[in-house]
Amino acid sequence: MTISMRRILLAFVAVAVACRATISETELATKAAQGLRLIDYDLDAEPIWMTEDEKLELIRANKNFFDVTDTYEPAESVVALKVVLDDQRAGQQAYAAPSKQSAVKPLISQISLSNMQSYLTNLTAFNNRYYRATTGAQASVWIRDTIAAIAAANPTSGASVALFPHSFVQSSIIAKIPGKDANAPLIIIGAHMDSINSRNTAGRAPGADDDGSGTVNLMEAFRVLVSSGFQASTPVEFHWYAGEEGGLLGSQDVAKSYKTNGALVKAMLQFDMTAYVAPGSKEVISLMPDYTNTNLTSFIGALVDNYSALPWAINGACGYACSDHASWDKQGYPTALPFEGTYPANSNSRIHSDGDTVNVTGFSWSHTLEYTKIAVAYAYELGA
Ligand SMILES: *[C@@H]1O[C@H](CO)[C@@H](O)[C@H](O)[C@H]1NC(C)=O
Ligand SMILES: *[C@@H]1O[C@H](CO)[C@@H](O)[C@H](O)[C@H]1NC(C)=O
Numbered sequence: 001m002t003i004s005m006r007r008i009l010l011a012f013v014a015v016a017v018a019c020r021a022t023i024s025e026t027e028l029a030t031k032a033a034q035g036l037r038l039i040d041y042d043l044d045a046e047p048i049w050m051t052e053d054e055k056l057e058l059i060r061a062n063k064n065f066f067d068v069t070d071t072y073e074p075a076e077s078v079v080a081l082k083v084v085l086d087d088q089r090a091g092q093q094a095y096a097a098p099s100k101q102s103a104v105k106p107l108i109s110q111i112s113l114s115n116m117q118s119y120l121t122n123l124t125a126f127n128n129r130y131y132r133a134t135t136g137a138q139a140s141v142w143i144r145d146t147i148a149a150i151a152a153a154n155p156t157s158g159a160s161v162a163l164f165p166h167s168f169v170q171s172s173i174i175a176k177i178p179g180k181d182a183n184a185p186l187i188i189i190g191a192h193m194d195s196i197n198s199r200n201t202a203g204r205a206p207g208a209d210d211d212g213s214g215t216v217n218l219m220e221a222f223r224v225l226v227s228s229g230f231q232a233s234t235p236v237e238f239h240w241y242a243g244e245e246g247g248l249l250g251s252q253d254v255a256k257s258y259k260t261n262g263a264l265v266k267a268m269l270q271f272d273m274t275a276y277v278a279p280g281s282k283e284v285i286s287l288m289p290d291y292t293n294t295n296l297t298s299f300i301g302a303l304v305d306n307y308s309a310l311p312w313a314i315n316g317a318c319g320y321a322c323s324d325h326a327s328w329d330k331q332g333y334p335t336a337l338p339f340e341g342t343y344p345a346n347s348n349s350r351i352h353s354d355g356d357t358v359n360v361t362g363f364s365w366s367h368t369l370e371y372t373k374i375a376v377a378y379a380y381e382l383g384a
């Protein structure tokens with residue numbers, strides 16, 4: 001289907017949706033006070049109310065969704081935005097080819113796998129990182145404190161970190177490396193720091209791959225950049241999102257707040273599961289084609305060509321609301337999502353359970369190390 005055909009169809013859908021009743025402020029407040037959650041599972045439909053148990057059933061069935069209880073916008077406005085988004089996704093952004101190899105390669109050589117391993121040991125030691133659990137809140141504070149210690153040890157970097165609180169106990173974490181031009185569009189890299197045991201939310205959920213792997217890629221990339229004296233031209237931000245497993249909760253709050261405040265974003269790169277190579281499969285960095293920006297995705301492919309030993313390939317669709325990049329895409333910002341392997345065929349089946357550990361056959365430290373390289377290269381090539 002061509003873009004213009006799609007625009008015509010979306011315009012038609014916009015008219016159809018405009019005829020439907022949207023959810024009023026009163027209904028939102030009343031139903032939310034009853035503990036119900038508003039679930040957006042499809043671009044072209046109004047969201048529906050569910051109990052927490054019904055929401056967990058969706059997670060158990062591996063159905064992705066936005067929980068928009070705290071961020072609701074009527075579908076008609078979202079559909080109208082999608083017309084703009086289709087243009088935005090399809091190439092209105094320019095990313096120069098990688099050109100800073102002589103600076104980036106020495107940084108990559110400073111990446112420490114043993115640092116990544118000890119970060120992951122500490123993260124997975126929390127019983128779970130569930131967004132409604134005390135241990136989930138503690139894990140968020142632990143990331144903040146670990147990143148704050150790196151910033152404090154390198155005061156000339158000007159780097160800083162803070163919690164971003166939500167309506168639930170777990171906070172997201174935002175670390176900033178300032179740019180010489182404070183108003184230049186932001187370079188963002190994100191991962192989600194929560195985990196879930198979808199059968200028993202009070203149970204063990206080490207979340208080593210999902211998304212401990214992306215979380216430690218970002219922690220180690222931040223350490224390498226800040227401790228090397230990296231001076232950015234453009235502000236670079238590292239985001240660890242709360243409540244991704246509960247319907248992209250943390251990232252929706254953050255992306256909506258950036259949009260409301262008029263923030264400009266040059267690129268948002270999401271890492272969600274970077275450590276598993278299905279036994280017998282071809283090792284590949286899989287780039288998601290949907291709800292992402294084509295030019296940013298091509299740029300990530302070029303980073304892989306330049307800085308990783310692995311090949312990349314364009315995946316089939318990841319689907320609606322498949323990770324936190326979708327929260328940024330929904331607000332009109334360009335995103336990309338490199339995944340651990342071909343999805344869904346070769347993705348880790350032990351996630352969302354007590355079995356998501358580093359001992360899963362196929363969990364690969366050398367594989368996830370490649371994503372830390374990409375994170376460092378992304379921040380430097382776009383931010384320096
Ligand atoms: C986006 O990528 C396409 C395909 O490579 C290219 O033709 C287009 O010029 C790019 N857009 C910008 C703004 O660079
Ligand atoms: C990780 O946990 C160990 C054991 O509790 C502790 O000694 C170490 O300081 C922790 N590392 C960080 C970075 O907090």
Ligand SMILES: *[C@@H]1O[C@H](CO)[C@@H](O)[C@H](O)[C@H]1NC(C)=O
Binds near residue numbers: 097098303305306
């Ligand atoms: C680096 O990326 C550029 C832009 O895509 C490409 O032309 C070049 O061949 C790449 N270098 C390597 C070593 O792959």
Ligand SMILES: *[C@@H]1O[C@H](CO)[C@@H](O)[C@H](O)[C@H]1NC(C)=O
Binds near residue numbers: 357359
């Ligand atoms: C992984 O296996 C090692 C060796 O058997 C064991 O010591 C460790 O506790 C296991 N870790 C997890 C998270 O299951």
Ligand SMILES: [Zn+2]
Binds near residue numbers: 192
């Ligand atoms: Zn995940």
